[in-house]
Amino acid sequence: MRCAPGTATLLTGPSGSGKSTVLRVLNGLANHLDHATITGEADLGGLDATTADLALLGQRVGTVFQNPRNQFFTATVVEELAFGRCNEGQDPQRILNAVEQAAERTQITSFLAMKIGELSGGQQQRVACGAAIAGGPEVVLLDEPTSNLAAEDIEALRRLLLDLKAAGTTLLIAEHRVYYLRDIVDQVAVLNQGQLTRVQTTQEFFAQSDAQRRAAGLRSLTRPVLTPAHDQARDRPGTTGVQLRNVRFGYGDRPVLNIDELDLPAGCVTALMGPCGAGKSTLARVVAGLATVERGGTVSMHGRPCRPRDLMSRSAMVMQDVYRQLFTVSVRDEVTAGTRCAESADPDSILAALDLEDYAHRHPMSLSGGQKQRVVIGAALAADADIYIFDEPTSGVDYHHLQAIAGLLRDLANRGVVVLVITHDAELVAACAQRVLTLSPIYDPDTRNHLTVTDVRPETRDVDAFQSAYPERTIT
Known part of the structure; x- marks a missing residue:
C-alpha cells in the first residue's frame, strides 16, 4: 500500500481487522x-x-487515538497542545503561536484554559x-476520529481534514463511519x-x-x-420506568442539568442525542445513581422515589470509556464478573451474539477498541437490571456488529x-430506537435545558429530515 505525499487514504474493514495496528506501526508505537x-x-x-527513533517519528507524525484519553499527558488543554513543541525545546512565542493556530483550526479556543477531565468525550x-496537528507534522494518522462526535462536529472535522490536505499534509484515516470522507480521500x-x-479509488468504493x-x-x-414516525401525538408520561422531577446538577459553579420533568418509559429503546458537552453523560450518571441531584430533585422508578444507591443497585451501564470497565483476565470472565447475573443469562450465547465466542479466553485488553466495546456490552446484558444505560455503544463498531x-x-x-x-450514531438510532430525546446545553445559569422528544420510524435513513421535519414537543 502506498500513500502519496499530500493525499488522504481511508483505511476501513471489520472490527479487529488490524486498522489500529497499521497506524501503530507507522507512528512507532508497535515497535517501541x-x-x-x-x-x-x-x-x-x-x-x-519500524526501526526509527520514537522522538524523530513524533516530529514527523501526529496521531489521534481511538480513545483520546489514552494519549493525553497533561491536565489542561493549552498544556496538551503545547506538549510536543515544549519537549523539543522550541521558543515559547513559537509554541504559543502554534497552539493558538491549532486551537482555532479545531475550534477549541474556548477550551484552552479548561482541564481536560472536565470536557465531554466529543x-x-x-x-x-488539536494536539495531533499542533506540532506541524508531515503525516497525520486518525483512528476512528468521529466516534464521539455530533453531526456538527463531524462537519468541522471534515473541513479540518480538507484544510490539512490542501496544506500538503498526508492523511491516513482508520474509520468505520465513512460517509463524510467521500470528498476528502483519494x-x-x-x-x-x-x-x-x-x-480502490474513492469513486469505486462509494459506488x-x-x-x-x-x-x-x-x-x-x-x-x-x-x-419521524407519523404518529407524534402521544406523550409517554406515567409511572412505568424512570421519572425525573426538578433535577438540578452541576460541577462546582457550572450548571449542567436543569430539568423540570422527564420520563424514560420501560419497554422501549430511548436514544439521547444532542451536541457534545450538552450533559448527556451527566444525565446518564444521574439516572444510574452515580451522581446526586440538588435538594428538591427526585429520580423515581415506577413512581417511587429512589436514593442514588437504590438506582445503582438496579442499573447496568456501559460507559463511554470502556477501558474503565475491564477488570478480569478473560473475555468470558468479564461477562460473568458482575455481582448479579440474570438467571436467564447465558454467557456463551451472549458472546456468540456479539461475535466474541472465538475470543472467550483472550485477555480483554488484547482486543481491538470495537471488540472491547462489545465485551462491556456483553457484561451489561448479563446483568439482572431494571435500567440499562449505553453511552456511545457503537464507537469503533462495523455494520454487522452495529446491527x-x-x-x-x-x-x-x-x-x-x-x-x-x-449516541451520536444515527445508524444505531435508525436500527433500534423508538424514541429520541434531544438535549441542549445550558448557556446561562438561570436557564433550563431545552429538551425535545419524538417518536422515530424504525429502519429509516434521513437525519436531516429528522432534525428539520419532526414536530418538536418541548417538555421542559
Whole structure:
C-alpha cells in the first residue's frame, strides 16, 4: 500500500481487522511500546517507521487515538497542545503561536484554559485532533476520529481534514463511519483479518450498492438520515420506568442539568442525542445513581422515589470509556464478573451474539477498541437490571456488529426494562430506537435545558429530515 505525499487514504474493514495496528506501526508505537515482531518495510518519507527513533517519528507524525484519553499527558488543554513543541525545546512565542493556530483550526479556543477531565468525550476528541496537528507534522494518522462526535462536529472535522490536505499534509484515516470522507480521500484500503484485501479509488468504493457494502460489513456510504414516525401525538408520561422531577446538577459553579420533568418509559429503546458537552453523560450518571441531584430533585422508578444507591443497585451501564470497565483476565470472565447475573443469562450465547465466542479466553485488553466495546456490552446484558444505560455503544463498531448490538438493545426493551442509549450514531438510532430525546446545553445559569422528544420510524435513513421535519414537543 502506498500513500502519496499530500493525499488522504481511508483505511476501513471489520472490527479487529488490524486498522489500529497499521497506524501503530507507522507512528512507532508497535515497535517501541508494544514490542511487536515486525517484518517488511514501513517507509515514512525515507524514514523506516519500524526501526526509527520514537522522538524523530513524533516530529514527523501526529496521531489521534481511538480513545483520546489514552494519549493525553497533561491536565489542561493549552498544556496538551503545547506538549510536543515544549519537549523539543522550541521558543515559547513559537509554541504559543502554534497552539493558538491549532486551537482555532479545531475550534477549541474556548477550551484552552479548561482541564481536560472536565470536557465531554466529543470535546476531548477535538482536543486530541488539536494536539495531533499542533506540532506541524508531515503525516497525520486518525483512528476512528468521529466516534464521539455530533453531526456538527463531524462537519468541522471534515473541513479540518480538507484544510490539512490542501496544506500538503498526508492523511491516513482508520474509520468505520465513512460517509463524510467521500470528498476528502483519494483511495480506500480495505483490511480483513490482518490482510489488505483491496485498494480502490474513492469513486469505486462509494459506488457500491447498499447490498454490496452490507455484505462487506461497511457502514452507510451516505449520511444516515432518520425519519419521524407519523404518529407524534402521544406523550409517554406515567409511572412505568424512570421519572425525573426538578433535577438540578452541576460541577462546582457550572450548571449542567436543569430539568423540570422527564420520563424514560420501560419497554422501549430511548436514544439521547444532542451536541457534545450538552450533559448527556451527566444525565446518564444521574439516572444510574452515580451522581446526586440538588435538594428538591427526585429520580423515581415506577413512581417511587429512589436514593442514588437504590438506582445503582438496579442499573447496568456501559460507559463511554470502556477501558474503565475491564477488570478480569478473560473475555468470558468479564461477562460473568458482575455481582448479579440474570438467571436467564447465558454467557456463551451472549458472546456468540456479539461475535466474541472465538475470543472467550483472550485477555480483554488484547482486543481491538470495537471488540472491547462489545465485551462491556456483553457484561451489561448479563446483568439482572431494571435500567440499562449505553453511552456511545457503537464507537469503533462495523455494520454487522452495529446491527447485532441494535438487536440486543431491542430484545432488552422487550423484557420491559428501561433502555437509554446516549449516541451520536444515527445508524444505531435508525436500527433500534423508538424514541429520541434531544438535549441542549445550558448557556446561562438561570436557564433550563431545552429538551425535545419524538417518536422515530424504525429502519429509516434521513437525519436531516429528522432534525428539520419532526414536530418538536418541548417538555421542559
